[in-house]
Amino acid sequence: MDDGAAHEPEEWVVLLHTPGPGVDGPIFGDPRFAHHRAFLQSMAERGWLVAAGPFGDAGAEGMTVLRVRGPGAAAEAKRLAEADQSVTQGLLTVRVRPWRVVSQAEPATS
Template identity: 60%
Template sequence: MNGIPPIRREVLVEAGPDVAFAVFTEEIGAWWPLARLGVHHDGTVAFAGGRIVELSAAGEEAVWGSVTAWAPPRTLAFTWHPGSAAESASRVTVTFEPQGERTLVTLVQEGWEALEAPDAAREEYGRGWPGVLAAYARRASADRAGDTWVVLVHTPRDGTTGSVYADPRFREHVAFIERTASLGLLVAAGPFGDADGEGQTVLRLRGPDRLEEARRLAEADGSVAGGLFDVRVRPWRVVRSGIEAAATGA
């Protein structure tokens, strides 16, 4: 099965290459139509640890692909196998070419021979990418209103006895914190010093209007779903942050 041509789709976004690349990679969870085109259809998706990972509301992971080229803000490439094994992966390359103050984003998908039904897959993706890229373009072209910061306040659920740290369900909370860290969302986490068993987790999601996504992540914490903690998701209006200054040495 040779010679199946690639598909090529383009979209022009009202932003420069730096923003266009950042929105595609850092904010994919905000614009990808996960309810319609996902493995679990809820939760979020992110570039994390050299992979594209979907995290369901129940905490299940599905790896969609692995990054093979990362050259911001001009080129991104990755294998692509959502819902399938890595051996059944096509290849996707995305380029970001400046067009004045705008950016022409071009997506090329090829390597169909690795798929079980390559012709059908090519036809399906050919129909699907325009809608996905349109959602991306809307996000990239929108006025930038900053990131979404949230504070997750965890308190032991009524009826919880003994130390929460000795409860087997607390391991689920640790796993939740590790997942948010691996997705690049975690700012800080830890217990309060004046309230036994209570604590908070601070998350930063790139881009505006991602509160509901943060809420789904918080409720996916196994310690919350398992009844150890109640969680209150509070939007945080950050007036000033020292994170960028610390990272750059400013």
């Protein structure tokens, strides 16, 4: 948990995904969903992916949290999220929100 010490707020990015217009039924078995998994893998390879997954009570709606760093990184994350082929092909829509993180838990040590 936050130890109360002053930390510089960080700018993260939250991606809110919902099924695209006209998408009925499960999206996880749709062949286009492989594009979304590839997008998430690319975010992990950049070191940006914090967490991603569907909401437990909202069917196919989900959220991705990206910890981006450096000038222009948030804009690049937005560009890449909108270029995710599962989005461009209409399986998902994405809403990109900047998130100013002012408090966070310290990583656990084992």
